[in-house]
Amino acid sequence: xxxxxxxxxxxxxxxxxxxGGGMSISIRFAEAAFSNxxxxxxxxxxGAVELSPWIDIAPDDTVVVRVQSPESGNGVMTQNAMTVAxxxxxxxxxxxxxxxxxxxxxxxxxxxxxxxxxxxxxxGRSTLPDRMxxxxxxxxxxxxxxxxxxxxxxxxxxxxxxxxxxxxxxGPSGRSLRFGEVxxxxxxxxxxxEPVPKPSSEWTLLGRSNPSxxxxxxxxxxxxxxxxxxxxxxxxxxxxxxxxxxxxxxKRCDFDAIKNMPGVRGIAIVDPDEPRKRVKTLFDGNENAxxxxxxxxxDHYWQACKALEALPLEWDDRSGAxxxxxxxxxxxxxxxxxxxxxxxxxxxxxxxxxxxxxxxIVEATYLTxxxxxxxxxxxxxxxxxxxxxxxxxxxAAMTQQAFLTAVEEGGVGPENxxxxxxxxxxxxxxxxxxxxxRMVVAIAKRFMGRPVQVIWSxxxxxxxxxxxxxxxxxxxxxxxxxxxxxALLVRTVRQDAQQGLVSSAYANLGTIxxxxxxxxxFPLHILWGAYRAPTYNSNAFFFESFxxxxxxxxxIDPLEYRHRLLARWPDEGWRKCLATVAAKSGWGKKLPKGQxxxxxxxxxxxxxxxxxxxxxxVVATVEVTSNGELRVAQxxxxxxxxxxxxxxxxxxxxxxxxxxxxxxxxxxxxxVQDGRIVEDNFDRYPMLRMADTxxxxxxxxxxxxxxxxxxxxxxxxxxxGPAIANAIxxxxxxxxxxxxxxxxxxx
Amino acid sequence: xxxxxxxxxxxxxxxxxxxxxxLWVLRDHLGMTGTKFGCGIAMCGACTxxxxxxxxRSCRIPVEAVADAQVTTIEGLAPDATHPLQQVWVExxxxxxxxxxxGMLMAAAALxxxxxxxxxxxxxxxxxxxxxxxxxxxxxAAIHRAADAMRSVTVRQS
Numbered sequence: 061x062x063x064x065x066x067x068x069x070x071x072x073x074x075x076x077x078x079x080g081g082g083m084s085i086s087i088r089f090a091e092a093a094f095s096n097x098x099x100x101x102x103x104x105x106x107g108a109v110e111l112s113p114w115i116d117i118a119p120d121d122t123v124v125v126r127v128q129s130p131e132s133g134n135g136v137m138t139q140n141a142m143t144v145a146x147x148x149x150x151x152x153x154x155x156x157x158x159x160x161x162x163x164x165x166x167x168x169x170x171x172x173x174x175x176x177x178x179x180x181x182x183x184g185r186s187t188l189p190d191r192m193x194x195x196x197x198x199x200x201x202x203x204x205x206x207x208x209x210x211x212x213x214x215x216x217x218x219x220x221x222x223x224x225x226x227x228x229x230x231g232p233s234g235r236s237l238r239f240g241e242v243x244x245x246x247x248x249x250x251x252x253x254e255p256v257p258k259p260s261s262e263w264t265l266l267g268r269s270n271p272s273x274x275x276x277x278x279x280x281x282x283x284x285x286x287x288x289x290x291x292x293x294x295x296x297x298x299x300x301x302x303x304x305x306x307x308x309x310x311k312r313c314d315f316d317a318i319k320n321m322p323g324v325r326g327i328a329i330v331d332p333d334e335p336r337k338r339v340k341t342l343f344d345g346n347e348n349a350x351x352x353x354x355x356x357x358x359d360h361y362w363q364a365c366k367a368l369e370a371l372p373l374e375w376d377d378r379s380g381a382x383x384x385x386x387x388x389x390x391x392x393x394x395x396x397x398x399x400x401x402x403x404x405x406x407x408x409x410x411x412x413x414x415x416x417x418x419x420x421i422v423e424a425t426y427l428t429x430x431x432x433x434x435x436x437x438x439x440x441x442x443x444x445x446x447x448x449x450x451x452x453x454x455x456a457a458m459t460q461q462a463f464l465t466a467v468e469e470g471g472v473g474p475e476n477x478x479x480x481x482x483x484x485x486x487x488x489x490x491x492x493x494x495x496x497x498r499m500v501v502a503i504a505k506r507f508m509g510r511p512v513q514v515i516w517s518x519x520x521x522x523x524x525x526x527x528x529x530x531x532x533x534x535x536x537x538x539x540x541x542x543x544x545x546x547a548l549l550v551r552t553v554r555q556d557a558q559q560g561l562v563s564s565a566y567a568n569l570g571t572i573x574x575x576x577x578x579x580x581x582f583p584l585h586i587l588w589g590a591y592r593a594p595t596y597n598s599n600a601f602f603f604e605s606f607x608x609x610x611x612x613x614x615x616i617d618p619l620e621y622r623h624r625l626l627a628r629w630p631d632e633g634w635r636k637c638l639a640t641v642a643a644k645s646g647w648g649k650k651l652p653k654g655q656x657x658x659x660x661x662x663x664x665x666x667x668x669x670x671x672x673x674x675x676x677x678v679v680a681t682v683e684v685t686s687n688g689e690l691r692v693a694q695x696x697x698x699x700x701x702x703x704x705x706x707x708x709x710x711x712x713x714x715x716x717x718x719x720x721x722x723x724x725x726x727x728x729x730x731x732v733q734d735g736r737i738v739e740d741n742f743d744r745y746p747m748l749r750m751a752d753t754x755x756x757x758x759x760x761x762x763x764x765x766x767x768x769x770x771x772x773x774x775x776x777x778x779x780x781g782p783a784i785a786n787a788i789x790x791x792x793x794x795x796x797x798x799x800x801x802x803x804x805x806x807x
Numbered sequence: 808x809x810x811x812x813x814x815x816x817x818x819x820x821x822x823x824x825x826x827x828x829x830l831w832v833l834r835d836h837l838g839m840t841g842t843k844f845g846c847g848i849a850m851c852g853a854c855t856x857x858x859x860x861x862x863x864r865s866c867r868i869p870v871e872a873v874a875d876a877q878v879t880t881i882e883g884l885a886p887d888a889t890h891p892l893q894q895v896w897v898e899x900x901x902x903x904x905x906x907x908x909x910g911m912l913m914a915a916a917a918l919x920x921x922x923x924x925x926x927x928x929x930x931x932x933x934x935x936x937x938x939x940x941x942x943x944x945x946x947x948a949a950i951h952r953a954a955d956a957m958r959s960v961t962v963r964q965s
Binding site: 291484718 | 823824827828831834835836838839840841842843844845846847848850851853880881882887888892893896897898900902903904905906907908909912930931932934935936937938939940941942943944945946947
């Protein structure tokens with residue numbers, strides 16, 4: 061058995077009892093077997109037979125795999141289907157996928173959530189052990205039931221049946237049946253014992269195939285239905301504005317001024333103080349809380365936008381208005397670094413004493429700004445509310461969080477709330493919390509009986525983000541005689557307590573004997589949330605910049621310095637990543653004047669453990685011209701996520717993550733004026749484009765083959781920025797200690 | 808106001824405020840949702856269509872300005888999505904979330920029409936669309952490959 065089996069033996073048993081032949085089977089018909097343009101599961105249609113809540117098979121052999129994770133660009137829909145197909149032994153060209161219907165969950169005794177849990181409806185991490193095991197088991201179980209059905213039909217022992225490529229063959233007699241011909245019978249089969257999925261060494265699809273993603277044809281033809289593309293009979297459109305200063309309240313709104321404008325049907329005022337019956341969700345903090353808002357509802361979206369523009373509004377800004385400028389916030393956060401932390405995150409040895417006595421001190425202060433995820437599909441959603449029923453069509457990045465938020469805001473209970481998961485036009489953390497769904501339902505419930513589609517303008521979306529937090533950090537190290545850190549003190553200041561620095565690389569290597577990490581909260585009104593690799597995207601910059609400063613102070617090559625620090629770390633993947641990326645990028649080679657290389661290595665999300673998470677090492681090759689213009693010419697990346705299940709999908713995620721990390725570091729910063737976010741569109745919040753993209757080189761040679769298939773979407777984001785900053789130092793002698801780099805004068 | 812439009816080779820009549828951007832007429836009045844809304848200020852290119860064959864960002868162009876023009880959207884780029892770019896896009900797994908890709912494809916198709924053998928610099932200049940997922944390296948590779956495929960077809964036909 062693979063590590064997957066070892067890790068999740070308990071889950072396996074639970075899954076076996078629930079997914080496969082042990083549960084009662086209902087025969088239902090899935091229209092989606094024939095078209096998944098609208099990717100949510102339907103309860104009506106014609107033709108297909110349900111083998112389990114996860115798998116339908118149609119008479120023409122079409123297999124529909126029901127996927128619990130929304131597809132936001134990471135290929136999770138295809139990956140989940142591949143995992144099922146690995147055990148089902150079906151013809152891959154017959155496979156379709158659709159998203160599970162959480163509306164089935166309650167009436168069918170938590171058919172999905174009892175086995176997959178809440179986090180499993182999150183768009184990422186579909187190859188982690190729990191989810192892999194679940195899907196492999198679902199596929200194996202369905203296959204054995206198909207075999208049993210064929211054996212019963214021919215009255216032969218099931219052991220003589222082979223299932224391959226959607227065909228069931230009886231070797232001794234040479235007879236065969238297609239999956240679609242016995243699916244209805246298979247649906248009635250109850251297995252006496254659940255099959256054990258094959259070991260990973262026998263996989264034929266996973267790790268061996270890079271199929272084109274199932275939804276590609278829909279994307280290139282423009283027919284995939286994202287949230288914003290939902291069209292319902294009689295649908296109205298809404299444009300909204302929320303309190304420009306987060307936490308403020310609507311004071312006055314003069315509907316009479318716009319009520320006669322073309323197409324206008326009315327307005328909806330969302331009051332955050334209205335009593336709501338709370339429903340337990342995964343994230344029910346401030347990021348998901350209702351905000352004061354007003355929406356104009358009209359026949360067409362453009363009419364709603366024009367009327368909203370003309371609507372006289374007054375806001376009570378409340379306490380957030382005290383923050384007049386970004387500098388005022390930065391100064392406050394940096395000043396807070398002068399005080400000891402309120403919380404000690406890690407304390408090994410006696411770092412304070414060693415630092416006090418040391419003569420060889422390296423110290424540096426860093427800052428990362430607020431950033432917006434900025435997926436290209438603006439926030440949106442559609443809801444139809446009637447007195448006893450709420451139905452939502454929505455591009456959620458975590459279906460269950462969105463469903464439960466709709467339940468809370470709709471107030472008619474989970475049994476009367478229906479959620480249709482659409483395709484998702486990017487998330488990067490923005491669509492996790494379901495603050496968007498809440499607003500959609502809050503607006504639609506004021507227009508009972510008519511479906512209402514709410515669309516955020518880009519400006520509204522960027523000003524009303526759930527941002528990557530601003531973080532300030534101070535690092536102080538005492539170097540020993542060999543130039544390595546003997547003691548390290550880290551202080552960080554940010555809005556929330558989730559610092560996450562303890563899981564950063566060098567805090568856990570054992571190489572640094574004295575480590576103290578302190579944190580302090582810096583309360584602000586600005587709403588924050590998840591941004592591709594939360595906390596890590598800042599922490600990797602701090603740690604890897606600082607280690608580079610220590611190497612420079614010690615007069616040791618930055619690659620060599622990291623090798624020495626990592627020498628005793630019990631995970632060879634780190635050293636392999638460094639060695640691979642150095643060799644492939646030609647580390648140490650002579651470069652033309654103005655050019656230099658910088659290196660960084662980090663891991664997400666190992667949680668302090670060796671052979672966990674995904675380790676990524678990056679070498680950036682940059683050029684700084686004599687007039688201070690920066691060009692990132694090339695990024696080399698080596699990584700270790702254990703093993704790879706789909707090489708091309710992994711490559712795509714790493715390429716995308718490299719560009720995301722580069723943009724975050726070079727370009728992104730949100731500013732504050734009088735409590736309001738200043739940047740509101742791509743003219744002021746620049747994005748890398750084709751012409752600006754560095755030459756990207758991803759190297760697979762550092763993979764250790766350790767038995768894990770860890771995620772690859774978030775890990776590359778961390779080391780890109782520090783690798784670039786470290787390269788800038790080697791090109792110019794200037795240390796870049798804050799993002800975005802474009803603000804720094806490199807002349 | 809009644810406006811007559813030529814979209815994807817057919818004539819469509821819409822009753823609409825003539826200053827409404829073409830994007831919203833396509834999406835909300837004609838139900839053609841392949842053309843996407845991204846930024847509303849012609850910066851991201853998700854709304855790219857062809858107006859008389861030229862790549863045009865539809866979110867800022869009033870519908871009255873295209874009343875006499877030939878408009879082509881992603882739905883009309885090629886019958887059954889068989890444009891060489893669409894085929895190569897599927898083959899090379901270009902899209903991630905896919906939301907910006909219709910605009911990318913329309914920009915790329917206009918480029919290949921004007922320059923059947925584009926250089927990297929041509930691609931940099933013509934494809935200024937934003938992709939937050941970071942598909943740029945694959946978009947570039949796919950344009951080159953589609954250009955090759957289209958040339959070999961032309962050679963065979965001549």
